[in-house]
Amino acid sequence: MSELDLITRSQVREQATWLEIDSSALRHNLAQLIGCTVPNAAILAVVKANAYGHGLLEIAQCLHEQVSYLGVASIDEALALRRFEIETPILLFGVPRRGAVDAAIQADVAIAVSSVEQARDISQRAQLIKKPATIHVKVDTGMGRLGIPKSSALESIGTIAHLDGLELEGIFTHFPQGEDDSFTRDQIQAFCDLIQMSSQRQIRFAYRHAANSIGIVNHKDSHFNLVRPGLTLYGLYPSDTVKRKLNLKPVLNWRARILLVKKLMPGDSTGYDRTFVASEETTIGILPVGYSHGYPFHLSNKGEVLFDGRRFPVIGRVSMDYTAVNFGPQFSEANAGEVVTLLGRDGRDTISAESLAKKAETIPYEIVTRINPQIPRMVV
Numbered sequence: 001m002s003e004l005d006l007i008t009r010s011q012v013r014e015q016a017t018w019l020e021i022d023s024s025a026l027r028h029n030l031a032q033l034i035g036c037t038v039p040n041a042a043i044l045a046v047v048k049a050n051a052y053g054h055g056l057l058e059i060a061q062c063l064h065e066q067v068s069y070l071g072v073a074s075i076d077e078a079l080a081l082r083r084f085e086i087e088t089p090i091l092l093f094g095v096p097r098r099g100a101v102d103a104a105i106q107a108d109v110a111i112a113v114s115s116v117e118q119a120r121d122i123s124q125r126a127q128l129i130k131k132p133a134t135i136h137v138k139v140d141t142g143m144g145r146l147g148i149p150k151s152s153a154l155e156s157i158g159t160i161a162h163l164d165g166l167e168l169e170g171i172f173t174h175f176p177q178g179e180d181d182s183f184t185r186d187q188i189q190a191f192c193d194l195i196q197m198s199s200q201r202q203i204r205f206a207y208r209h210a211a212n213s214i215g216i217v218n219h220k221d222s223h224f225n226l227v228r229p230g231l232t233l234y235g236l237y238p239s240d241t242v243k244r245k246l247n248l249k250p251v252l253n254w255r256a257r258i259l260l261v262k263k264l265m266p267g268d269s270t271g272y273d274r275t276f277v278a279s280e281e282t283t284i285g286i287l288p289v290g291y292s293h294g295y296p297f298h299l300s301n302k303g304e305v306l307f308d309g310r311r312f313p314v315i316g317r318v319s320m321d322y323t324a325v326n327f328g329p330q331f332s333e334a335n336a337g338e339v340v341t342l343l344g345r346d347g348r349d350t351i352s353a354e355s356l357a358k359k360a361e362t363i364p365y366e367i368v369t370r371i372n373p374q375i376p377r378m379v380v
């Protein structure tokens with residue numbers, strides 16, 4: 001049934017690097033999110049960007065029966081889910097390229113609409129192929145990116161409601177931040193007002209939604225009847241406040257096998273530009289992972305990996321396909337073929353995406369979404 005080439009435990013023995021997706025952690029996080037969502041709100045699991053780098057089909061396979069909706073950024077992601085025979089409703093956040101609108105309608109993918117013009121296009125296509133298109137109107141209440149500006153939203157919704165071939169299933173908005181209470185509250189208020197005014201004009205939406213992860217945790221009045229968690233589903237925290245309020249488990253463990261173990265003598269260096277020079281005799285391991293795999297270059301001489309439940313530093317520059325780890329002068333237990341953890345748990349210790357993000361001066365979203373999609377994912 002699938003194009004998904006799930007690797008098995010025995011095949012892992014042959015992999016240089018792979019991701020283990022912890023399905024029980026994923027279920028745990030979903031339960032945590034359901035626990036802090038108002039009772040009448042359904043869940044839209046955000047699986048865009050290859051499910052935040054975790055693997056679109058692997059994650060969808062674990063989640064699709066437990067959520068009401070899946071959210072993707074591109075039509076290709078939506079169609080990949082349908083090819084994988086996932087029948088859960090899908091909302092496409094992004095704007096489909098012109099030729100892809102038909103495919104979205106045919107595949108029962110709901111489309112987010114950010115302008116009357118876009119709605120007109122979709123309406124035309126729907127009438128041509130004689131199948132109604134499901135749309136969710138996106139309103140810009142402060143994000144300043146996609147969405148109909150709130151000042152003209154009521155009028156635009158009135159126009160869109162009269163177009164043929166469209167089913168106005170949803171209305172939604174998005175938060176640029178979730179910590180600043182007054183800004184988010186104003187957004188929620190503007191969104192509520194719009195829903196109410198639409199309703200006075202007999203325009204009602206089956207789904208009304210606004211909350212991303214931060215919104216779910218910090219603003220219960222933004223839950224309406226659907227919430228859209230992304231990062232938190234994967235066990236990552238968008239902010240420290242969220243960390244205090246939710247107990248999540250990381251879903252992703254990134255492992256690699258040591259390619260080669262060697263000794264450096266005092267004065268020997270490793271990697272480009274010789275940014276690490278040994279001051280004493282030491283044992284290093286070369287890992288088959290570099291920035292082309294999504295391991296950040298900015299972790300050069302800063303990152304850490306876990307081996308045998310202990311932490312060891314990344315030394316020298318992270319290169320395109322290799323990274324060196326310093327096992328130290330005393331340590332001689334590491335052998336080629338043994339497994340290190342670049343991200344996630346080993347024994348009692350964990351390397352979190354948040355900690356790597358801090359060191360690499362980025363955000364956890366970027367750490368996980370940049371992991372190369374060609375690296376095999378294994379659901380455990």
Ligand SMILES: *Cc1c(COP(=O)(O)O)cnc(C)c1O
Nearest residue numbers: 046093174212213228229230231
């Ligand atoms: C990415 C995204 C989300 C999820 O955001 P998180 O901060 O990862 O929870 C929700 N809604 C929309 C429209 C998005 O693009």
